[in-house]
Amino acid sequence: MMISYHPYAMGRLEKLWGKDWMEFRPERWLEKDETTDNLRLKTIDPYMYPVFQAGPRICLGKDMAFLQMKRVVAGVLRQFKVVPAVDEGSEPVFVAALTSKMKGGFLVKFKERK
Template sequence: MGSVSDDKYLRDIVVSFLLAGRDTVASGLTVFFYLMAQYPDAEARILEESDRALGQGSKKIPTLEEIRKMNYLQGAIYETLRLYPPVQMDSKFAKNHDVLPDGTHVKKGTRVSYHPYAMGRMESIWGSDCLEFRPERWLNDDGLFVPVSPYKYPVFQAGVRVCLGKDMGLLAMKVVAVTLLRRFHIRLADSNWAPQFIPGLTATLKGGMPVVVTERFV
């Protein structure tokens, strides 16, 4: 096993980190803009919130402090990833014999898989509106973002194996999302288009997403 003083090991870790973040962030942003085209009211709320944080009509790239003020944007990103997680299914292998919380015995070396895509659409987990895109479900009465247990929302995994790039990936998505929304109208080229995914580690869209992009004028 490598160490922090091993240049090749560090290189491999950095490359893995960047590649893992590239494909997942790209997948998440694509379906985010798809949902914005489907839910213009949510898009309007993000634009209103960004006007309060950045100033009316500003085209600048938001700072970290400004991004932290955008609770509805955070909810919209989390809601996007609930319905369309970039990694739709994942697995773990038991290093030793174990017992799951429901009493199931897992033998050493057993592969245990879980399905964030399916979990995000289960009524028993998210309620009767589980198939609806509702960023408000992530906000409290004061409009502040409130996370849930990562075991309920395993998009970034949970426990000691939580995604190392979670914060960086979320920040990248929020900065790109709000910057592009404030500058451009992004609409589907075909109103009947719906996401279809290519089987693989990450949720890559088959054929991409055809859109019409026009510049906003303030």
């Protein structure tokens, strides 16, 4: 017998994420710190959302990926506003593969903040 799972599908299960699973809601991943009132990244069970895998074989680069993501986002958002560069009425097309991606990439525009 072979058992497998599909991380892409698990990230879209209504049973796990609710009826609004398809909506982009970054607050799903944030929680308010009671002492400082600041927002921080919420700890999600790695078996529930296994983008970096889970257990003893967790991705070795997970912590580095989060660190790099935070530094890049902080640097870019300080100077620019990032907006999707899609034509009116069109939507990007998701390509299901071992690593998730968008067909033709996900094009964006950078608008300088004033």
